[in-house]
Amino acid sequence: MNTALTLFKQFIMNLLKKKNPEEMIADSKKSGLNKTLTGFDLIILGISAIVGAGIFVMIGSAVVGTPEHVGAGPALIISIVLAGIICIFPAFCYAEFASMIPVSGSAYVYAYATMGELMAWMIGWVLMLEYAIGTIAVASSWTGYFIQFLQGFPFLPEVLRHPPVWLVNNYTSVAALGQQASVPHFMGIPVCLNLPAMAIIAIIALVLLKGMKESTNFAKIMVFIKVAVIAIFVIVGFFYIRPENWTPFVPNGVKGIELGVFTIFYAYIGFDAISTAAEETKNPQKDLPVGLIGSLLICSVIYILVTIVLTGMQPMSEIDVTAPIAFAMRAVHQDWFAGAISIGALAGLTSVLIVLVFGTSRILYAMARDGFFPKIMSRVHPKYKTPYVITLVSTILMLIGSCFINMTVAAELCILGTFTSFIIVCIGIIILRYTEPDRPRAFKVPFCPWFPLAGILLCGYVMSKAMPDIKTASAIFPVWLVVGVAIYFAYGYINHRKLEKEALSVTKIEEAESASTNV
Numbered sequence: 001m002n003t004a005l006t007l008f009k010q011f012i013m014n015l016l017k018k019k020n021p022e023e024m025i026a027d028s029k030k031s032g033l034n035k036t037l038t039g040f041d042l043i044i045l046g047i048s049a050i051v052g053a054g055i056f057v058m059i060g061s062a063v064v065g066t067p068e069h070v071g072a073g074p075a076l077i078i079s080i081v082l083a084g085i086i087c088i089f090p091a092f093c094y095a096e097f098a099s100m101i102p103v104s105g106s107a108y109v110y111a112y113a114t115m116g117e118l119m120a121w122m123i124g125w126v127l128m129l130e131y132a133i134g135t136i137a138v139a140s141s142w143t144g145y146f147i148q149f150l151q152g153f154p155f156l157p158e159v160l161r162h163p164p165v166w167l168v169n170n171y172t173s174v175a176a177l178g179q180q181a182s183v184p185h186f187m188g189i190p191v192c193l194n195l196p197a198m199a200i201i202a203i204i205a206l207v208l209l210k211g212m213k214e215s216t217n218f219a220k221i222m223v224f225i226k227v228a229v230i231a232i233f234v235i236v237g238f239f240y241i242r243p244e245n246w247t248p249f250v251p252n253g254v255k256g257i258e259l260g261v262f263t264i265f266y267a268y269i270g271f272d273a274i275s276t277a278a279e280e281t282k283n284p285q286k287d288l289p290v291g292l293i294g295s296l297l298i299c300s301v302i303y304i305l306v307t308i309v310l311t312g313m314q315p316m317s318e319i320d321v322t323a324p325i326a327f328a329m330r331a332v333h334q335d336w337f338a339g340a341i342s343i344g345a346l347a348g349l350t351s352v353l354i355v356l357v358f359g360t361s362r363i364l365y366a367m368a369r370d371g372f373f374p375k376i377m378s379r380v381h382p383k384y385k386t387p388y389v390i391t392l393v394s395t396i397l398m399l400i401g402s403c404f405i406n407m408t409v410a411a412e413l414c415i416l417g418t419f420t421s422f423i424i425v426c427i428g429i430i431i432l433r434y435t436e437p438d439r440p441r442a443f444k445v446p447f448c449p450w451f452p453l454a455g456i457l458l459c460g461y462v463m464s465k466a467m468p469d470i471k472t473a474s475a476i477f478p479v480w481l482v483v484g485v486a487i488y489f490a491y492g493y494i495n496h497r498k499l500e501k502e503a504l505s506v507t508k509i510e511e512a513e514s515a516s517t518n519v
Contacts, residue, residue, distance in 0.1 A: 014497065016116035019370070021101045021439070024113065027369060028103045028279045035280055036211070039287035039294075042274050045355060046295020048219045049274075051226060052352030054267025055306055056345040057141045058411070060324030062263040063307075063316060065252075066408070069469035072260025073251040074311040077304060079260030084300035086261070086462065087268055089455030090422035091296050092445040093429040095289035098275045099442035100432075102284030105366030106275045106359070107421040107428075112370070114428040114435070121492055123424050124367045125484035130417030131273070131360040132394065135353060136402045137410040139197035142349040143168050146196045148323070149342040167195050197402045200350065204357050205395040211384050222351035227302075229344025232337070233325055234305050240332045241312030251316060262466035265415045267303065268296075272421065273359035285442035360398070361391040372492040412473035413480070415466075419459045426452040426459075 037045075062079065065071030072079045097110045105112075108127055112120035147168055151161045207218055250256065274291045278284045310319065313328045320327035326341040365387035368377035373390075381388040430449045432439070445451050467474040 014493070015118040018114065018116050019112045019120075021113050024101055024103045024109060035282050037277055037281045037287070039283075039290040042277065042281065042287055042291025043294045043298070044220050044223055045277060046274050046291055047223050047227070047299055048351035049355035050267055050295060050299035051223075051230070051302055052267075052348040053138045053141050054264060055230065055303065056145070056323070056325060056341075056348055058263060058266045059303075059307065059310065060319055060321040062260050063311060063324070064319050064321055065256075065259075066321075069259045069466075070252040070256050071316070072256040072263075073248065073316045074246040075250040075257050076260045076264065076311065077307050078250075079257050079264055080300065080303045080307055082257070083261045083264050083268065084296070084303075086455070086458045087296055087300075087422075088293075089451050089458065090272075090425055091292050093425045093452055093455060094272055094275050095292045095443045096429055096441055096445045097425065097432075098278055098288035098292070099285045100439060102278040102281065102288065103366070104276050104279045104362040106272055106363055107425050108363055108366055110428045111424055114431040115424075117493075117496065118488065119424070120370075121367070121372055121488045122481065122484055123421060124363060124372070125481070125487075126417045126420050127363045128360070129480055130414050130421065131356050131363065132398055133401070133405065133410045133417075134414040135201065135356040135360060135398050136197070136405050137414060138349055138352050138356060139201050139398075139402055140194060140410075142200055142346065142353065143194055143196040145323070145342050145345040145349065146200075148326075149339070149346060152339050152342065165192075167193055192403055194402045198399045200353060201357065201395060201398055201402065204350070204353050205391055208354070208358055208361065209381065209384060209386055209388050209391055211386055219351050219354050222347040222354070226344045226348035226351065229340050229347075230302060230306060232340065233329065234309050236334060236337065237309040237313050237328065237332075241309060243312070245312050245315045258462065258465045259469060261462050262415060262470075264303070265418060265462070266411050267299075268418065272418075272425075273355045273362075276359045276362040289443040357391075357395070357398075360394045361387055364390045364394055371496045371498075372488075374495075409472050409476065412470045413477060416463065416473060416477050419463045422459045423456050426455040 059076070061071065063071050063073060063076050094106075101109055101113060103109050105124075106127060108120055108124035111123040147161075147163065150156060153161070272292075274295065275288060278288060281287050306325070310324060310328055314331055318331065323341070323345075326337075326345075329335075329337040329341065364373065365378060367373055368375070368387075368390055377390045377393060378387065379389045380386065429445055429452045433448050
């Protein structure tokens with residue numbers, strides 16, 4: 001009986017076992033990742049993540065609504081302001097954590113330092129959902145704009161301008177369009193690919209394998225193009241604003257604004273990826289807070305300006321859900337801008353994909369380094385100093401997933417994952433303030449614990465209000481968590497104990513050798 005009780009206590013202690021921040025920092029110094037990023041690079045990384053699918057894709061459905069829920073209408077401006085305010089609280093928490101523990105892994109690492117092994121694994125599992133499935137969702141949007149771009153060149157072959165649906169779409173989208181008969185079948189199952197999406201994911205993975213500095217330079221070009229296109233839209237569209245289009249300003253009441261906050265949060269997926277670049281930043285204690293908060297403020301202003309112009313140019317009933325900005329310019333006979341919109345959208349979505357693929361690989365790399373995945377996945381390329389094995393593995397999985405994941409549900413799952421990680425990080429700051437109040441902090445969350453508590457309550461409120469309206473995603477999310485628990489106990493927990501025993505044996509051997517040498 002005593003033995004069973006002892007084993008049970010040890011089991012619980014293992015689940016709650018924390019990793020010391022000094023140990024994390026020491027491990028990161030052994031990794032060999034190149035430190036090349038500056039504060040400006042991190043702001044570019046943040047803008048790359050935030051300004052993309054939200055403006056070029058999701059802003060339309062946030063205004064108009066979807067078959068599952070109502071839209072915010074012109075009141076989306078309020079939704080964006082509220083979403084930005086909500087993001088500020090976890091952003092401060094991320095900044096404090098990043099200044100204390102400048103290690104790759106984002107919320108996974110912070111949970112490990114404050115809540116223990118099991119919670120760390122679970123938040124890492126949620127981040128996989130947020131980043132990997134987010135990559136697939138954004139890549140699918142990229143396909144749509146890419147085909148639209150090709151259609152602007154009449155001299156191209158018809159197969160490129162209007163390719164068969166099974167080569168540019170995923171299975172669920174094909175099924176929704178009722179086009180199953182036009183695709184090949186194998187044993188009665190539609191065989192669909194999303195070749196453009198697969199190609200851009202693969203290209204970005206190859207760029208990332210070369211190094212983060214090279215990827216950031218590429219992202220800078222993409223950011224310049226998309227910000228230039230957005231600036232032209234705001235300036236030109238300003239002259240076509242009709243104030244009557246803002247009436248009624250709140251067509252669907254508070255419910256519409258709440259769902260608008262949830263939908264537009266898709267734009268903020270990946271902004272926390274800035275913290276995953278900690279090990280590749282020259283001065284992480286100073287630069288990470290600048291990158292996190294600076295990019296958040298800049299991007300919120302951009303979203304507000306675009307929403308004001310878009311809803312002022314067209315009444316809510318006429319805004320296009322799939323390509324809102326391009327459609328708005330065509331509606332005012334500015335067709336010359338359609339091509340520029342496609343280029344800007346491709347640049348914007350490409351930069352988002354860079355951040356999401358990067359974040360996926362770095363989070364999984366941190367988990368592999370801690371023994372939750374096979375050791376081979378934590379290998380760093382001897383020449384490029386990048387985690388090449390986990391990058392290749394995660395890319396292959398995303399390529400497969402791009403063929404069959406429903407894009408609407410994928411976006412909603414990503415948002416749920418984002419809210420969950422934000423809540424965990426806010427909780428972690430409160431815990432660490434009380435357990436290690438004297439730990440040096442280059443950046444401190446003001447008014448703690450009230451700021452972190454505000455982040456927890458606001459994120460939880462928006463999630464609770466939206467979940468009844470996103471039934472499919474709300475059903476899948478807990479299943480994803482259960483699968484994560486099963487994998488942890490089937491492999492992660494067992495392998496981690498094995499690695500601990502090996503490390504203990506090595507330590508004892510070293511101590512014995514040291515003792516014999518002293519004698």
